[in-house]
Amino acid sequence: MTGVPIKVLVIDDEPPIRKLLRMGLGTQGYDILEASNGKIALELLAHQPALIILDLGLPDIQGHELLRIIRARNAHVPVVVLSSRGDEAGKVQALDLGADDYLTKPFGMEELLARMRAALRHQLQVQGERPVFHAGSLAVDLVRRIVKVGDKDVKLSPKEYELLRVLVQHAGKVLTHRFLLKELWDELTDAQYLRVYVRQLRQKIEPDPERPQFLLTETGIGYRLRAPD
Structure with a gap:
């Protein structure tokens, strides 16, 4: 990756997952912001991340509710949901609330990177970059x-x-x-x-x-x- 690093907000209460993402995404040139709960995540939105990785199982704010709040504040920032929940109803709810994609833990780093690139390209399309x-x-x-x-x-x-x-x-x-x-x-x-x-x-x-x-x-x-x- 070249040019200005893309800022990614990682919202996950599990330190090993945050470390994995910090190291895996950092080697690809992404600039990582970390939040261990919903309160910190909402504060870090002020840094205007280009993409958000969101775990639904947070200790303070229910993940779907946090997604609803994020979408109310920023309608366009791509959101990729990570969760240990594999139920279809939870996936559908997250997508209907505005998530761009959904990966179930455990996940592969290469697949996550591909989903992130797709979500960022989709944002450009929405903004009219590709007629x-x-x-x-x-x-x-x-x-x-x-x-x-x-x-x-x-x-x-x-x-x-x-x-x-x-x-x-x-x-x-x-x-x-x-x-x-x-x-x-x-x-x-x-x-x-x-x-x-x-x-x-x-x-x-x-x-x-x-x-x-x-x-x-x-x-x-x-x-x-x-x-x-």
């Missing part, structure tokens, strides 16, 4: 509404395009079924409609729809579009 999305052979021009895989134009139905547009605008981030249903229909629509359109979209953009490279399933939670290159 044309590229991931491998997939290209989506959000201005001209043109979709290509390699040199081949892909013709999508209006609803297929709207699904792809939402995924592109949040590329690299897990989008829950509830979020997508609310964006594309009215949230009361049966999730089967979403699965049908995901399957149709994969048939058109994936080299092998049975082994998707771009539109990935987060089992029981939702979908993630591969982060841009």
Whole structure:
């Protein structure tokens, strides 16, 4: 990593985890701020971290409530949740509250770094940095509404395009079924409609729809579009 170090706020009450992250992220050039509880974390928000790593099991403030407070103060800072809780309901709740991604302990440092890079790229997209999305052979021009895989134009139905547009605008981030249903229909629509359109979209953009490279399933939670290159 070159240039100005990216400031990362690590919120975790376990000293060994904070040490692991301090050493692992520090070697990659990240500037680490550490908070052992929610109170300290809220004070450190004044340092304007570029990304937050949040453990849900904190001693003073319930993790989901802290995430809600963080989002109220800063709607755009990427948040990657770390937790020993593997239940789908907890993951969905964190993502619906605005987390960009979710990793369950124990986790691999390389995977965490990849998720962090994806979350930071997603933030740039939200800020309008990429009118044309590229991931491998997939290209989506959000201005001209043109979709290509390699040199081949892909013709999508209006609803297929709207699904792809939402995924592109949040590329690299897990989008829950509830979020997508609310964006594309009215949230009361049966999730089967979403699965049908995901399957149709994969048939058109994936080299092998049975082994998707771009539109990935987060089992029981939702979908993630591969982060841009």
